[in-house]
Amino acid sequence: MIRSSTPGMAVAVLAGAMAACGSTAAGRVQTTPTVAAAAQADLVAIAKAQADSARYPYTSADVHFMSAMIGHHAQAIQMADWAPTHGARSSVRILAERIINAQQDEITTMQRWLADRRQRVPEAIPQGMKMMMDGVEHVMLMPGMLTPDQLTQLDQSRGTEFDRRFLTFMIQHHRGAVTMVKELLGTHGAAQDEIVYRFASDVNVDQATEIDRMEKMLAALSSRPN
């Protein structure tokens, strides 16, 4: 279930694929040579300006958040991956598909952020985050993450039972992510980094919105007669 332990690779492959399409580009492709040339001259100035503008330091809380959320997301993806094979109804399958799409992209964001800052990039494994404590490796479950028992329960259910458990567990899982954001923002010095703040805010609103949606789906499921 390790999806993208080498974040750069997928990007590079895609870039290569797109470059290959380049030769087929046709139509009215225009360039604005004068503007571009003038702008090129400004590049040096722009590079110099980077140093002058607002750049906020990141903290260990940011690094922890961006690292821990990778495993959190990986577990959501594993749960969602089961939808097609476990007889989920199509509305749940569509939700699962969107969770996979969204959270896979976000894992890439987190891995890129960590790599850019030369931090250790955790593998995207659904069992939680490996942490070393006193020289012993521990696997930490982040808030909302399913226990191995819950994962087994979900994996063993099919059809409507799967749908009900999936929604119930994913609501729990998303609430955990919202809690992680809350903890991050409540920490001194955290989320000053623009990417971290924006990413955390997106996780917060996207998952809160999805919780609302899943609660409605769950209510619909529970109320369906027979």
Added chain:
Amino acid sequence: MASSFSRTLGLGLLSLAGCSGSTTSSGSQVPSPVPGMSTAAPSPDPRVGLRGGLLDAAEAAWNMRLVSNTPPSAKFASAWNSDVAFTGKYVIQGSFNGYQIWDITNPSRPTLKTAYFCPASQSDVSVYKNLLFVSGESLTGRLDCGAQGVPDTVSKDRLRGVRIFDISDISAPRNVGNVQTCRGSHTHSVLVDPKDPENVYVYISGSAEVRSASELPGCTSSAPDQDPNSSLFRIEVIKVPLAHPEQAAIVSSPRIFHDLVAPAAHGEAPEDIAAAAKAAAAARAAGGFTAKVNGVDFVLPMQMTGPMLDSIARARGAPVIIVDGKPRTTVTAADSAALRAGIQDLIDKMVGAQDTGPGPRPGPTQCHDITVFPGIGLAGGACGGYGLLLDIRDPANPKRIGAVADSNFSYWHSATFNNDGTKILFTDEWGGGTQPKCRVTDKPEWGANAIFTLVDGTMHFQSYYKLPAPQTALENCVAHNGSLIPIPGRDVMVQGWYQGGISIFDWTDAARPKEIAFFDRGPADPARFIVAGSWSVYWYNGVMVSSEIARGLDIFELQPSGFISQNEIDAAKTVHYDYLNAQGQPKMTWPASFALARAYADQLERSGGLAPERIASVRRSLTAAENASGAARRDALARLSGQLSGYVAGSRDGAKLQMMSKAVADLSR
């Protein structure tokens, strides 16, 4: 039994309701060729495979032209550019480092008037008269505009809310006031009340974490049922006295989500609906009872239908016998038939009763953005998982009058009305704008626009529109900000899709939106993902101005095509704004002009609303009138106007003929 059924069923099923399903097209004008001009989109799409680069990327354009690109000034070069507002000849461009003011008198060479360094995310900007409003949301914004951030969780230095500047001297803005809010200001919208010339109102949207009460007294993230003053489930309205902007303050916190019951969601999986219908048919064949709830079939359980049949039997006087200690009646075929005939009505009543009943409080707790359209007294709120319609005739007390949800929508982001207020378009900023959501693998109905018709204050889903050209995984792309282009008699919009570029589309036919022009660049970095692209692009007095996150200010112009004629472009250019905030949508009006009359003639030719020989004759008459003057011109135009009215009855596009007749009559005065 029945009541609990009603409660749970009703609650759950509301979300299953289908969309209106209507595909009626208002306007029914599908663009078709003007002779001699192509309407064929270039194939293969030149947007695919463009070479990347920050300032030397390859570009592709169709039916529009890049007039200029102006990179940001030094202190703004590394920060993201955000939204733009307009006043007179100036563009005010927000940036995460503050804002820059450009003079665009010469669109091919904008000049920097002011660069105001004051870091904040995301510096959403609006302008009204001599006042400039700038949003601040994140934890780093400082009252003193410093760049050092605010590491403390509670600090008196932090600004989250709206800064107010006096820009009477545009080269030296003065910070005259700040309004702090509990959740900061992600975006805001300026509402000009036609009845209140002394004040202007600002609606604040912000979904960020609630601040500590120690930092801003009164803020609380407790739910409203625990604390009636909860900072959740509300928006903020700021009242700004124009003579004393320093006295600007929150005047109300309308609870526009109050009693919001999950509205019908469009797009519930068709397979589920079909499966439910099949199960219902099988149950009926076996003698069971079924009913439809919001268009979806449900098999009713025996526990529910048993007591109903029993009561029908008793009502006709059937003898009661005791079975296992319980009274029972013998149900006949007639009883079953009676229930079968009445069951749908019963269920409708039960579900209907739920609509107004209390239920668990659904989200959202805030809006992302609100577009106010005082010209029609309405606002469109993009709020979490919902699109809301608000009555804003009382500016300080907006009231929710409609709500829609959509299972294909991730996060409702912004709204745009068409000019006559018969349609509303919402965007879905799936992935928050920093993710590549326009890849071949991303569904066309995800991260798209959803178009609704507005009938008597109710919204009816018609279609989705998404940028039709696939983008790479290196380009952040999703539906984002845009505005109407004032093509008379049509609904045409220009919209930024971040690194997906700019797309112009016609949504006159709400069920069949169609792209008619585009501009795109290759990825801002050819090798790695960085955030860039068009944050917003708005039509302003004849040009389209786009705020490019990483590349600066882009200015475009429309080029005539088979979709838009030169006359239509000329007519669009007659619409003048003194200022523009796209989220304070202005009602567009077209002054009388020959271009306007000719634009309608072009549209009548396209729609076949007037026979070709009549079109030719009408055009000759217009030319003759334009060459004449004084009374001769007036008489010729009045005659032409009458002639056009006479054609209305026999035309397939009578409404357009009437518009043209009126335009010509206006010209004769």
